[in-house]
Amino acid sequence: MRRVALAVVAALVVLSVVPATATAAACEPVDWGSGLKTVVNGSGGTVTDIRSGQHECFDRLVIDTHLAGGGYYVRYTDEVTHVGSGEPVPLRGGAKLFVMAYSPSYDENFDPTYTPADPAEVVDVTGYRTFRQVAWAGSWEGTTDLGLGVRAQLPFRVFTLPDRIVVDVAHQW
Template structure:
């Protein structure tokens, strides 16, 4: 009985290792690129929340809006993200900086805020993320909302919309 139990344990351990190694190869490459991504489908609506998540192959930033189509965006790597209005640089941690702009303000038609981060320097907590280093507020002005996304390095990213969301994924590797 002990020999059978030992054989079963060895077989299960080998199967577990094979499954974990098979999953490790799923993130080996992406074809998202690191060039600017933009969609302009008009402006309007408003930002209602900003959140993030960790995934096996990428870190994700989600900007919630009150628009069924999510809204338009412009996302690009830049040497410096600046605060709207003043042009003062937004301090960001990381080896590369992504400028994230939505064509959706963080205020309503009466200029009442619809979203205000509790801490503009740390819009969401990305402690322990593999790629994200910091998400900082750069302001909301003339129908847009701007964020600075500090990342580990200039890595491929994609941007897409879902109902009521603009999603920015940054890969963990090329």
């Protein structure tokens, strides 16, 4: 009877550890890194929306555009600055990502296609594990610039999907 009880306890221990191990392995950003990510494809159209989401392994920033194939330039920096003035963009968090989309937030007549309601809080990231703040840095000369305040300098990836640019920042190394 004692052996059966020990076997049951051992099985329960194994079962409780396996999902955590599988989840941790699935969340390892093996090839993301924290260096510069850039693709210059020309314009991906104009910015139409900026939004964010939380995932099990990362926080996500999405820049919606009306054309596919937009380019981007994303890197960690000591300071994100407003286009034109060069004034610092205040950002919360232990690290700052400069996010540039090669898509303006205005059309060919310079009419806005996207204007944040609150430039200091472009999207609400309250309660996110990694994101601390998304701030507007401006749109000028065919680009839209954002400051992304994150908890720490963590691995990130950037890629495009039809009509959007996606920035994922991992919750851990």
